[in-house]
Amino acid sequence: MKATRIICVGAGLLLMLSLRAVPSPAFESRAGAAPVIQEAPAAAPEGGEVHPPALPPRQRVGVIVFLAWMWALVGVLLYFLRLKVREADRVFRTGFYDAHDAEGEEPRSP
Amino acid sequence: MKLKYSLFSRRAFLNWLLGGGLAALGAAFIAPIAKFVIPPYKEPDEVKLPASDLVDLTDNRGVSFAWGNKPGLLKRGQDGALQAFVTVCTHLDCNVTWLPDDNKFYCACHQGWYNADGVNIAGPPPRPLRRLSAARENGDILIRKEA
Amino acid sequence: MGTIRGWLDDRLGIGEVSGFLTKKAVPLHSHTIWYYTGSSILLFLGIQVVTGVMLALYYKPTIEGANASVARIITEVPLGWLIRSVHSWSASAMIALVLVHMLSIAFIKAYRKPREATWLTGVLLLAASMAFGFTGYLLPWDSLSLAATKVGTDFPKAVPLVGPLAAKVLRGGEDVTGDTISRFFITHVCILPLLIFAILGLHLFLVQRHGMSLPLERDAREEKPGWLPFWPNFIMRETGVWLVLFGAVITLAIFAAPSLGPAADIMAPAPAGIKPEWYFLFMFQTLKLFPSRIAGLNGEQVAVMSMLAGLALVFVLPFIDNRPTERKGRVVSWLVLAAFVYAIAMTVWSLL
Numbered sequence: 212m213k214a215t216r217i218i219c220v221g222a223g224l225l226l227m228l229s230l231r232a233v234p235s236p237a238f239e240s241r242a243g244a245a246p247v248i249q250e251a252p253a254a255a256p257e258g259g260e261v262h263p264p265a266l267p268p269r270q271r272v273g274v275i276v277f278l279a280w281m282w283a284l285v286g287v288l289l290y291f292l293r294l295k296v297r298e299a300d301r302v303f304r305t306g307f308y309d310a311h312d313a314e315g316e317e318p319r320s321p
Numbered sequence: 322m323k324l325k326y327s328l329f330s331r332r333a334f335l336n337w338l339l340g341g342g343l344a345a346l347g348a349a350f351i352a353p354i355a356k357f358v359i360p361p362y363k364e365p366d367e368v369k370l371p372a373s374d375l376v377d378l379t380d381n382r383g384v385s386f387a388w389g390n391k392p393g394l395l396k397r398g399q400d401g402a403l404q405a406f407v408t409v410c411t412h413l414d415c416n417v418t419w420l421p422d423d424n425k426f427y428c429a430c431h432q433g434w435y436n437a438d439g440v441n442i443a444g445p446p447p448r449p450l451r452r453l454s455a456a457r458e459n460g461d462i463l464i465r466k467e468a
Numbered sequence: 469m470g471t472i473r474g475w476l477d478d479r480l481g482i483g484e485v486s487g488f489l490t491k492k493a494v495p496l497h498s499h500t501i502w503y504y505t506g507s508s509i510l511l512f513l514g515i516q517v518v519t520g521v522m523l524a525l526y527y528k529p530t531i532e533g534a535n536a537s538v539a540r541i542i543t544e545v546p547l548g549w550l551i552r553s554v555h556s557w558s559a560s561a562m563i564a565l566v567l568v569h570m571l572s573i574a575f576i577k578a579y580r581k582p583r584e585a586t587w588l589t590g591v592l593l594l595a596a597s598m599a600f601g602f603t604g605y606l607l608p609w610d611s612l613s614l615a616a617t618k619v620g621t622d623f624p625k626a627v628p629l630v631g632p633l634a635a636k637v638l639r640g641g642e643d644v645t646g647d648t649i650s651r652f653f654i655t656h657v658c659i660l661p662l663l664i665f666a667i668l669g670l671h672l673f674l675v676q677r678h679g680m681s682l683p684l685e686r687d688a689r690e691e692k693p694g695w696l697p698f699w700p701n702f703i704m705r706e707t708g709v710w711l712v713l714f715g716a717v718i719t720l721a722i723f724a725a726p727s728l729g730p731a732a733d734i735m736a737p738a739p740a741g742i743k744p745e746w747y748f749l750f751m752f753q754t755l756k757l758f759p760s761r762i763a764g765l766n767g768e769q770v771a772v773m774s775m776l777a778g779l780a781l782v783f784v785l786p787f788i789d790n791r792p793t794e795r796k797g798r799v800v801s802w803l804v805l806a807a808f809v810y811a812i813a814m815t816v817w818s819l820l
Contacts, residue, residue: 220338223338223341223342224338226342226345227341227342227344227345259730260727260728260729260730261539261542261543261727261728261729261730262542262727262728263542263543263549263553263725263727264542264543264549274722277349278718278719278722280349281346281349281715281718282715282719284342284345284346285346285711285712285715287342288339288342288343288346288708288711289708289711289712291335291338291339291342292339292704292705292707292708292711293708294335295335295336295339295700295704296701296704296705296708298332298335299697299700299701299704300696300701303696303697303701346711353546353547353550354518354522356546356547357522357525357545357546357547357548357551358522358525360545360546361546
């Protein structure tokens with residue numbers, strides 16, 4: 212159990228720190244590429260359907276990476292939330308919330 | 322050195338992790354939103370004017386053209402060479418007028434004056450007008466960003 | 469952190485709100501999962517507001533500019549296609565959740581005393597959500613949206629007395645034109661948001677005031693169910709649900725971005741295979757079923773009036789089914805189920 216926690220915490224920190232490294236460039240290069248690539252499709256509206264421009268392969272990979280990163284972070288956050296929910300349920304079962312009238316007080320560490 | 326007591330509780334640590342994670346998720350979306358909201362400024366690479374416009378350059382007059390969304394002016398300098406300017410005042414962005422009889426550019430907003438070479442000579446404008454390069458090529462006049 | 473909270477509490481009384489939230493109890497039972505639907509709707513409403521504002525930065529609500537500006541958003545504006553895609557998918561998700569929420573309330577019978585007003589505001593919110601969908605659908609101004617709007621603004625004409633006038637006010641004239649775009653646009657971005665926030669405020673206030681309802685079997689058995697404090701236990705679970713829903717809509721938006729049809733021509737004949745958004749399909753199909761004349765009356769008029777009657781019944785449901793745990797309640801439940809099955813059947817049929 213303890214090992215799992217450490218791994219998840221480490222993964223979470225890594226994911227958060229990797230924020231700079233991975234997702235933004237994937238979007239920035241896409242945005243940077245936008246004025247160059249989009250000139251052609253902009254002419255299309257006169258006749259047919261306008262589709263979102265097909266992404267060049269590099270940006271396609273970038274989007275997949277971003278989605279993987281996002282879901283990984285969501286997974287880690289769900290794990291943390293699970294820990295917090297179990298803790299909150301445990302605290303509730305001790306009758307802590309019934310026992311006082313003031314708003315949430317948390318025990319301070321010594 | 323092992324501490325006798327932890328610097329912060331497990332609960333506080335977890336709260337910070339959770340908050341940090343949510344903030345990271347939020348931050349990942351700030352960049353794309355900003356890219357959407359702050360549009361990139363696109364300038365034309367070049368503007369082509371027909372050679373027939375040269376006829377209009379007599380008597381110190383100029384020919385207006387569109388430089389993207391900004392107004393531009395093509396005229397002949399003292400030595401007869403083609404000059405092109407972006408006729409936007411360097412003070413607060415008003416469009417300036419070329420006065421052929423006075424041989425000066427005039428900005429009506431705050432009475433700014435530029436000489437025939439676009440250099441600011443009177444009034445609030447802090448800098449000369451932006452120059453563009455104008456050249457004859459294959460019979461047309463090509464106006465490009467100044468190198 | 470503590471001092472900031474204290475500063476705010478001294479001036480705004482935040483402590484009372486957080487005190488209330490800690491005491492608010494969410495009952496635990498086999499139907500607790502439905503309690504998540506309400507806040508999920510709020511999540512998508514928030515997404516709609518953000519993406520909607522962003523789209524409105526580039527959208528031009530004129531007959532010449534509408535389609536072209538949406539095309540520009542999709543092709544030129546950085547990630548415009550994604551913002552539009554999220555807006556489109558999130559709209560469907562929100563309306564789907566509103567319908568699920570309403571159905572769960574109808575089956576759990578949470579509209580009974582003292583929650584009748586909550587139900588009434590809820591039905592108004594459903595109407596507002598569908599109005600959002602309807603007005604938004606016109607804005608890209610492609611041939612499909614023009615046809616859908618022409619049909620949709622033609623129905624009110626069938627209402628006796630006020631119908632034709634209502635249709636004229638909706639359209640900004642006799643026909644769907646640039647004036648219609650202006651009206652639909654301001655309705656979509658200003659009038660409806662103001663309305664929905666006002667009604668939502670009332671709805672949420674009523675929910676807090678009456679507390680979470682309990683399903684009938686519990687009432688009958690008279691046992692006190694387990695419960696969770698809203699803060700932090702339930703809120704944390706809700707956050708988890710929100711994370712998954714948010715990720716799902718982003719993923720869907722990336723892989724299934726909608727395209728845009730060519731600009732509408734108000735003189736051209738309607739294209740083949742026009743249909744409204746999915747949440748209107750059952751009405752669309754029902755109308756197709758009605759013959760043009762019924763017992764000497766105009767078929768369309770009968771259809772529209774019966775649909776309005778159905779809507780009115782939904783609205784006053786708490787006053788029809790107002791006696792606790794009796795046969796009437798069970799009949800109403802079966803009727804609600806029948807209506808749901810009917811709507812699904814009609815929707816599927818219209819797609820075949």
